[in-house]
Amino acid sequence: MNTNAADATCPIHAQTDHPKVPKQKIGVLLSNLGTPDATDYWSMRRYLNEFLSDQRVIDYPKWKWQPILQGIVLTFRPSKSGAAYRSIWNNEADESPLMTITKEQTAAIKAALAEEFGGEVMVDFCMRYGNPSTKSKVQKLVSEGCSKILFFPLYPQYAGATVATANDEFFRALMEENWQPAARTVPPYFDDxxxxxxxxxxxxxxxxxxxxxxxxxxxxxxxxxxxxxxxxxxxxxxxxxxxxxxxxxxxxxxxxxxxxxxxxxxxxxxxxxxxxxxxxxxxxxxxxxxxxxxxxxxxxxxxxxxxxxxxxxxxxxxxxxxxxxxxIPCLNAEPLHIKALVDQIRKNLSGWV
CATH class of the missing domain: 3.40.50.1400 (Rossmann fold)
Incomplete structure (x- = not known):
């Protein structure tokens, strides 16, 4: 576990040269699909390459799919997709609407959980494809002292191409941690x-x-x-x-x-x-x-x-x-939606808080 958290201290009764250990916390990591960093050709190509190379999304054998993806799809599709993104881009924040809304959801959930649990529970978000990556946010939560992480893919219905691949990426990130946190994933809530x-x-x-x-x-x-x-x-x-x-x-x-x-x-x-x-x-x-x-x-x-x-x-x-x-717009950061998401988090934190 990284020890660069501001509240890191030596354990009680430890030797004076013992590495500092952050105060233990619980992390809630929200995950959404992803977004390109920008709408230009190369930003779109990087994003689409990561997305369409995921075998949970396109399950054809790599030897068959990759030549088509690299030689044909990624030659033409980035320009078309870039134009589509430009038609909806949040120019003021210079980001996609998905990024803007996910930030709003995260802020609202963080405020609700802080009111209930104080600083014991930390809330952050990641994207399955693009930035911020799942790996970077797992590393951040661990470095800040999260010994337990609840991972929440923001998809009401389960699909291998959405929930499963998000969970896959979360578990891959955990594999790189020397001191792994305990981990849970939030199940689908399609009938909640x-x-x-x-x-x-x-x-x-x-x-x-x-x-x-x-x-x-x-x-x-x-x-x-x-x-x-x-x-x-x-x-x-x-x-x-x-x-x-x-x-x-x-x-x-x-x-x-x-x-x-x-x-x-x-x-x-x-x-x-x-x-x-x-x-x-x-x-x-x-x-x-x-x-x-x-x-x-x-x-x-x-x-x-x-x-x-x-x-x-x-x-x-x-x-x-x-x-x-x-x-009819998605539920986004509507209060009733935030309440429903917080209810799912609270239920899945049972026994941890």
Whole structure:
């Protein structure tokens, strides 16, 4: 364990030359997907290379995938992705919206836990891809005296390509620590009543703010190849469906008022369906000219919501004859969302505090 913490002292009864040891604390490390450092070609290429080289995300054999990734995908995709990021970039802070919102969430959670536990619990965040890295933040927490770390991937539903790869990176970081902290991970919270309540109230607020009530609410989740479900047993699809069902029940709606779709298809194989971009067009063609879209799988607004949903998917709806498109923002740093996240943290800190 690094001993550069300001409150490091020699243990009682230790010899005078004993290395100083930080006062023991508990760390809570939030983890989100990631973000490029900037929108230029090389920043995007570095980010996409790390993301698309993850075999939890693209599970093709390296000998088959890497030549395609390095020779084709990373030649053209960084420019296209950079343009998409520039359309939503937080220019004032010079960072992506995901970074801005994750910082806000972290600050709110830190304040809530400080009020309850004082300085015993430290809160920080990391990104699975890009900066700040999981490794750097694990090292920081350990150096500041955290002998226990609760790792919290900010994904309500479990998927190998999200929760599992975040946990993988956390455990890899722990492997490099000589004095490893005790570690726990927060499980998915897709059916947590506080999370469902936060979702429901966000929908109710959005519907109350528009003159015309949407004909249907599309719950758009990030997609995965169907093969991950059929061959690997990934529970993501079932958990998404349950989140939508619980939201429907909480709102008191029927099946015609809400549905589950999947977005962000990548590559040639079939992904979870129906595809959001196609379904919104079908809704318009079927006469549902006013729709709302929310993204329950995302804890914070990001490129997949602000650009893909609110621009590309909206465009598909408009071109098919749709008239009113309402995007309902992610829960972000809304008080009810922060409360739900803090409740998960408190529950998983049981026995440690």
């Amino acid at each position: 009543p506080a999370y469902i309540e936060a979702l429901a109230q966000s929908v109710e607020r959005a519907y109350a703010a528009v003159a015309k009530k949407p004909d249907i609410l599309i719950c758009s989740y990030h997609g995965l190849p169907e093969r991950y479900l059929k061959e690997g047993g990934d529970p993501y699809h079932c958990q998404c469906q349950k989140t939508t069902r619980l939201l429907k029940e909480r709102l008191g709606w029927n099946d015609t008022q809400i549905m589950t779709t999947f977005q962000s298809k990548f590559g040639p194989e079939d992904w979870l369906q129906p595809y959001t971009v196609e379904e919104v067009a079908r809704q318009a063609e079927a006469g549902n000219k006013s729709i709302a879209v929310c993204a329950p799988a995302f804890s914070a607004d990001c490129i997949e919501t602000l650009e893909e949903i609110n621009e590309e998917i909206k465009e598909s709806f408009d071109h098919a004859g749709g008239e009113d498109f309402l995007y």
